[in-house]
Amino acid sequence: MFAILLVSLLGLAAIVWLASGPARVRLRRQQVRRQPFPKAWREIIKRRIPIFKTLPTHLQLQLKDHIKVFLSEKQFVGCDGLAITDEIRVTIAAQACLLLLNRNTNYYPKLRQILVYPAAFIVDKEQRDGNGLHFQHRAVLLGESWEEGQVILSWQETLKGAADPRDGSNVVIHEFAHQLDQEDGSANGAPPLAHPADYKSWSDTLGREFSALQYCANNGLPSLFSYYGATNPAEFFAVITEVFFEQPDEFLNLHPQLYRELSHYYRLDPLQW
Ligand SMILES: [Zn+2]
Structure with missing residues (x-):
């Protein structure tokens, strides 16, 4: 009898624990959305994200809410001596969140960190050739998306991508599309x-x-x-x-x-x- 009661209690506790996690996250996000959008962030968007003013009003509002949540959850890391500023955070978040508009989104759930380099960066890559042999090579990159929860971006390229919203090239949109692709496993x-x-x-x-x-x-x-x-x-x-x-x-x-x-x-x- 005691064992049955214990098992039921443990089952109940597990259900409560499972249900409260996502509910807690939802509540916290609601609270974040209710906070005003800082004026300084609005200025950054005006200066750096020309596509913003082309959006219909309801999407502009949605995007601002997404930016607030995104910035409250994701960590930014400056690399090669780059100091992370609100300018960097908001410029990246605004473009990343374009991909979330109108969708039932969980804000890139696997993504934990955005690493930002001042310009193009060099990485050592391990690749496999046609015979299955691994080899190392160095690559100069403007952006990259890792399945382990990181996006890496060149700040210079991020600015360039945002500045011309009609040239079909945007490193932030590109890397965050990979993140969406990676939500269900590998890209x-x-x-x-x-x-x-x-x-x-x-x-x-x-x-x-x-x-x-x-x-x-x-x-x-x-x-x-x-x-x-x-x-x-x-x-x-x-x-x-x-x-x-x-x-x-x-x-x-x-x-x-x-x-x-x-x-x-x-x-x-x-x-x-
Ligand atoms: Zn790619």
Whole structure:
């Protein structure tokens, strides 16, 4: 009898513990959203994020709420002597949170830290060749997204990406698209979709368009998308996300079905901005 009671109590405690975690997070986020958006942050957005003023008012408000939550949860680390300022935090958060608008989001749940370098940075990479042999090489990077919960960015490139919101190139959007992709495990070009039924048309459309980009890249044919997207399906998703937010008109004209897939996933139509 005592054992049964103990087991029931333990079960109840486990249920309460499980239920209270997400509920606590929701409550804390609600409180953060209720706080006023600092004037200094508004100034930074005005100066650094030109895409902001093109957004409809309800999305501007949503974005500001997301920025508050994002900045209350994510740690920023300056690298190579870079001191982290609000300018850096808000400029990165504003672009990262564009990808969360209108979606049922958990704010990049795996992401813990954003490492920011003053400019391009060098990393030692381990890669595998066609025979499965590992080798080390050095790479100069502008941004990177790690599955262990970090995004690494060049501040110089972050500013450049934000300054021209119509050139189809944005390192923050690119790296945070990888984070979305990595929410359900490794980056493979298929982030978790809202409904199981969505996966078929996602993989049909993205698979076909990925092959088309590979063909363009291999034969030097023009494409709206950077050849870098032909590297693998994960890079393809990140590259088309940059173009979706920054060149929606060309995107819709040239790749209407792909545009609709992304529009459905992001719950946004940047063409209207
Ligand atoms: Zn990438």
